Amino acid sequence: MKPVNVGILGLGTVGGGTANVLMRNAEEIERRAGRQIQVSMASVRSVSKPRICDTSHIELTEDPFDIVNHPDIDIVVELIGGDTLARELVLQAIANGKHVVTANKALIAVHGNEIFAAAEKRGVVVAFEAAVAGGIAIIKAIREGLAGNRIQWLAGIINGTSNFILTEMRDKGRGFSDVLQEAQALGYAEADPTFDVEGIDAAHKLTILCSIAFGVPLHFEKAVTEGISSITPTDVSYAGRLGYRIKHLGITRRTDAGIELRVHPTLIPERRLIANVDGVMNAVLVVGDAVGPTLHYGAGAGAEPTASAVVADLVDVTRALTTDPDNRVPHLAFQTSSINDSIRFLAMDEVKTAYYLRMCVSNRPGVLAEITRILGDRGISIKAIEQMEASAAEANVTVILLTDTCLEKDMNEALASIENLPTSQGAVIRIRVESLNA
Ligand code: NDP
Ligand code: HSE
Numbered sequence: 001m002k003p004v005n006v007g008i009l010g011l012g013t014v015g016g017g018t019a020n021v022l023m024r025n026a027e028e029i030e031r032r033a034g035r036q037i038q039v040s041m042a043s044v045r046s047v048s049k050p051r052i053c054d055t056s057h058i059e060l061t062e063d064p065f066d067i068v069n070h071p072d073i074d075i076v077v078e079l080i081g082g083d084t085l086a087r088e089l090v091l092q093a094i095a096n097g098k099h100v101v102t103a104n105k106a107l108i109a110v111h112g113n114e115i116f117a118a119a120e121k122r123g124v125v126v127a128f129e130a131a132v133a134g135g136i137a138i139i140k141a142i143r144e145g146l147a148g149n150r151i152q153w154l155a156g157i158i159n160g161t162s163n164f165i166l167t168e169m170r171d172k173g174r175g176f177s178d179v180l181q182e183a184q185a186l187g188y189a190e191a192d193p194t195f196d197v198e199g200i201d202a203a204h205k206l207t208i209l210c211s212i213a214f215g216v217p218l219h220f221e222k223a224v225t226e227g228i229s230s231i232t233p234t235d236v237s238y239a240g241r242l243g244y245r246i247k248h249l250g251i252t253r254r255t256d257a258g259i260e261l262r263v264h265p266t267l268i269p270e271r272r273l274i275a276n277v278d279g280v281m282n283a284v285l286v287v288g289d290a291v292g293p294t295l296h297y298g299a300g301a302g303a304e305p306t307a308s309a310v311v312a313d314l315v316d317v318t319r320a321l322t323t324d325p326d327n328r329v330p331h332l333a334f335q336t337s338s339i340n341d342s343i344r345f346l347a348m349d350e351v352k353t354a355y356y357l358r359m360c361v362s363n364r365p366g367v368l369a370e371i372t373r374i375l376g377d378r379g380i381s382i383k384a385i386e387q388m389e390a391s392a393a394e395a396n397v398t399v400i401l402l403t404d405t406c407l408e409k410d411m412n413e414a415l416a417s418i419e420n421l422p423t424s425q426g427a428v429i430r431i432r433v434e435s436l437n438a
Helices: 013-024 026-033 085-095 105-122 138-145 160-172 176-185 200-214 233-241 303-320 367-377 408-420
Strands: 004-009 037-043 059-061 075-078 099-102 151-157 244-254 259-269 281-288 292-299 352-362 382-387 396-403 429-433
Touching: 004 013, 004 303, 013 026, 013 037, 013 303, 026 037, 026 303, 037 303, 075 085, 075 303, 085 099, 085 105, 099 105, 099 303, 105 200, 138 151, 138 200, 138 281, 138 292, 151 200, 160 176, 160 233, 160 244, 160 281, 200 244, 200 259, 233 244, 233 352, 233 429, 352 367, 352 408, 367 382, 367 396, 367 408
Parallel strands: 004 037, 004 075, 037 059, 075 099, 259 429
Antiparallel strands: 151 244, 151 281, 244 259, 281 292, 352 396, 352 429, 382 396
């Protein structure tokens, strides 16, 4: 049978890794797909730049539109990144009747509704397994493997760079920017690394997971996003003393009040498996009503782990080339006609969670009583409290509190009151706590 012709847009970390895996495992991939999958064209910004893959059999171009408009290309693999040029190229490829594979979570989270509508109209597939959690087949697991379940909630470490930074800070006491530079050199970080450290990349991925878990359209604009840049070694160490690890977590939950969609640093009990996911590894805990908790683990970034997902999509699309477009696995797991916006998304004020609080207060009698009164007045109960040892001569003392679950709105009010106390020295550090008890 005639080989399937693939055109790759972007031959950087993931594009180069994809070309390498396709070449190295060509024989096994052909046995699985039923046809040879060959990269015949690739686009780059500069053809003279050295590549991590062999390009001797690939026609290189500096104009990506040469590929999306080329009559011999069957599948376009978008690995440029960003959501402007990539959107234009993907829509053009679809309009030309080409199937698309992408690792671009920003593109799918922000423009996915438009892209999938265009693809369904044209009868082509847009596959995006590599967009979430690198090499873990989490899209396929939720969309197909867990299709019998009503998904209740999921929580994941879904940014490899952030997890790598937090792990190195905790285990080796390394500084934030030093570790970030290493993550960039290893090819883990986004072109703009603030997407990693400020939680935007994780929010893109969580938006996608939320949609396929609950059958709602992609709503990136509803995501509550906080990154890891404010996490200090002090809190990492205090969390450890209390039996917790700080992880950057994406959480989406369907409650009676609405859907939670939030990304932020989180204290997790250290006995949970997910609390022990370190370095560039990712893990997603998915809880379904029938199956219970399932944990999906693997490398979250890097050339070949991501290429593994891109190539799996290429195999899937190759197998689907001859299938009836109306009977394919729906892009967002649910039949398009049944994806609806009937469930609202909760603002962070409406979310219930527990908290770790660290505050610096005057070292004198009655201060703790004032703080506990403020919390108690709002129905916030304290689970643990620890005052760091200080001599009588010291003017200030550090207090750590763990609270039970409460409404974020109540906690915001309580913290404003605590910070207003004359005995309070500066802002209270607040990190959310999740037991992840399934
Ligand atoms: P790289 O920066 O390594 O590669 C990007 C490629 O696109 C390069 O070949 C570059 O050309 C080309 N390119 C960039 N801008 C343009 C442009 N304006 N016009 C034409 N070509 C352009 O990125 P990655 O491989 O790391 O990431 C690619 C995609 O995969 C992104 O969407 C990213 O979010 C996603 N992803 C990345 C992962 C990772 O671990 N790195 C993991 C999962 C997803 P040139 O080489 O000549 O500069
Ligand atoms: N920058 C991303 C991360 C790449 O670190 O997780 C994988 O999506």
